[in-house]
Amino acid sequence: MRGDRFEAGPERLQFVGRDGLRRINGTTRFTPQDPDAFQAEHRRLELTDCSFESLRVSACSGTIDAQPSTQREQLHLGTLVAGRSAWRTGKRTHDQQRGAVHLLRGTDAVEFDWAQPVHLLTVRIPVSAVPAHLLADGVLRSGVLARTPLTNGFSGFLHQLAAGPVVLDTVEHGHLDRALRALANGVLAVAAAESQVADDDLRYAIHDYIERHLLEPGLDPTRIASALRVSVRWVHQVFNHDGESVARFIRHRRLDLVAEALQADPRSSGVSGLSRQFGFGGRDQLTRAFRSRYGMTISEYRDRVRDSAPLPDRLPAPDERVQDRAIG
Template sequence: MTVIVSTDQVTPRDRHAFFADLVMQTHFRHNMNFLEGPRPFSASIASNQLGPLRINTVLSGPAHVSRTHRLFSHDPEEYVLVGLQRRGTPRVVAQDSGQEAAMRPGDMVILTSYGPYASVYTEPVEIVSVMLPRPALLVPDSDLHSLTGGVIRGDEGLARLLSPFLSRLADTAAAHTAEVGEQLARNVTDLLATLCAERLGHDRIDAETAQRALLLRIRFFINRNLADPGLSPESIARAHSISTRYLHKLFQGEGMTVSRWILRRRLEECRRELDRRGPRTPTVSSVARRWGFPHLAHFSRAFRAAYGMSPREWQERSSLPAPGVAAA
């Protein structure tokens, strides 16, 4: 469940203290100085938990935020924080190394709760922060220290996958079950370890971590191409420069074949569309074509096998008024 807290709940004069306390609850303690602007300061944080991961979407007005050695003793637990810039161009300073860099939308930065840093926002910003316990990230301390505070450009290397993934995850976190949330948390942790290895220019990740990271990339490829009727194990393997045999091996741990995974994802998207209420109800055939089913009969059989009723019956059931709601 998403928990959203906004400074709009309090008077303008109380907003600075209110937001500083909110940051402490959702992240950890910071020194915060707020910059005056033409409008009263406004900020909010939307927070979700996925397994051990805490995912926050932060909207904030101009401010200067820093984490100093003096604050470390107040937060004894050690966390790694990955910040994804969505809006605004703040400056980030890693105080141990003195590195300073401006972030652009899509860029990321790795920070820790036990390392000093500072960020300056001279304009409103939107940031996704992903926090995980330090022991969960299997990266040596020396390597993590060398990466802390350095801006990772969102259009380079593995960050091109991870940046939109984290952004999408922040938007959809509340929709996942606890089991799926745990699995997503493992995938995020694996990808972060892979990103660290890539940034350091060496391969210190084990084969299992690399396989899970590759599997996650393949799932995203499948999700992006569900509408393509030609999506197949062969086309997926070719796009990732692996053999079809190795692709099937990757999916053995998923409890289903690649083709079954594609079918399940297509049916889930179709079901979601058929659930939609509104003045313009999509036809069953248009939904089927939109999600890669060129043959309506095949779609209907697969849908009935998965959900126990035909697509049309499912749509009619979804269009009924909710209990207790009078029909117009």
């Protein structure tokens, strides 16, 4: 393997064959097709807060464990200089091509498959150096980031850092550390904005799917996730940003349609018929849900419509009063 041109400062380790495979395996485990042909080179440059790493490795698959608690307060921003990387975090699959930038957290467990030799460059940045609003739940997700001029610039900067000699005095050491932190935070800020746009698009798609299938039995987060080809966890995370769950939203929309049907024709079908018409699991389920939503029974609501009496406002329906799973 051709070595990088680091001339001073960085740690350099090489791993060849079965013995090298044994030595390199740890929290990251490599599984090559031919252990005797395994080759890897790892170079690391420690700065004040950040660290910069270069990893060259022959074709293999493997896993990366979630890091020990002492290391979890780090974010990893990396780029693929050579090869192509297929990898998985949780239920999300990623396909990373050359020049793309990815984000990983110390808490991520990763499965990877490299069908050809790869060269990865990574900056590790402590969360203490990242603006707090970027670390809030749901703001940033692990994965391959959308390509932007800034991610392209970040990738190019790391490539040049790996290709050029690194001979740093104390002042330059500090300058490089601050430059990497500023650039990494810029990439994270843009990624957060891109993620928000993607979340807004998904939120609209979820609402649209619910409205088109609202009266169908079995409409639930699992079915929505399958139809939109995303994980159930992501559906919940994106939809629940304002505190209302998917299941509760579906139930409330159905109850509002029941109320509108009663207002349009108080002689409409009985509770059992309304239950079937509006996607509830049965008479009792609709009765309990309606009382929780409007503070009265369907019969009492129907009587108010007939008498032209004021209709009740919708009441908040906490989860403990009507379980989210009871949506039909």
